[in-house]
Amino acid sequence: MYSSLVRVQNTFGFFTTVVCVVAALIAATDFLAPRTPSVGVIKPTNVQVVKGRPHYYSPKKEEYAIIKFSLDADLSSLFTWNTKQLFVYVTAEWPSAPGQNATNQAVIWDSIITSPSADHLANLGPIAKKKLIRSAQGKSIDPSRGKLSIRNQRPKYQITHPSGKMAEIEDVVLRVHYNVQPWVGVLTWNQDTDFFKWKAIKKNVSKRFSLPAIKKREEGGARKIDASH
Structure with a gap:
């Protein structure tokens, strides 16, 4: 026995x-560990609707939207000694057609921010890697991690819809999301309400705007958004 x-x-x-x-x-x-993420600015800077093939593998031409944006955010409080990396992404959202109780949502940009202890996981060149290692020396958490200041960022992904129509859509907003990936524990996403020392993200939604109509080729397809909004 x-x-x-x-x-x-x-x-x-x-x-x-x-x-x-x-x-x-x-x-x-x-x-x-307190979490106090906040967004200072999230706004579109240039909106364009084009008719064509949004991807090289697209079988037919359709309308798709390209939204450039500016973003200022402070997500540094999400980095603790147990944080492996932070996944940040921006979505464009707009309501469905009348009578449909749903919201359309599409990711237009994303980024992975590693912690100093996980920089070796990032796909970096030798110069960028040396800078990250130097910034982490003698520090448990680099205070600059998670602080974003982006101007007129071109989106990584175009927005399409199964209907093939994107022009003149109203009540579109941009929303900032995050996902904290720890070394040990569960994944956590941005929350809508406060929980103990974790605070809901502030001002992560832009003002509403509309997608423009498709312009003729000679007129151009872009429409500037007033930067004061």
């Missing part, structure tokens, strides 16, 4: 239990 195999199994079971308890305690420390 008390063979060597049984003793090995008992030891392994005890070790596994200890590891799980320690991992749970590490994950619980995230709730002790």
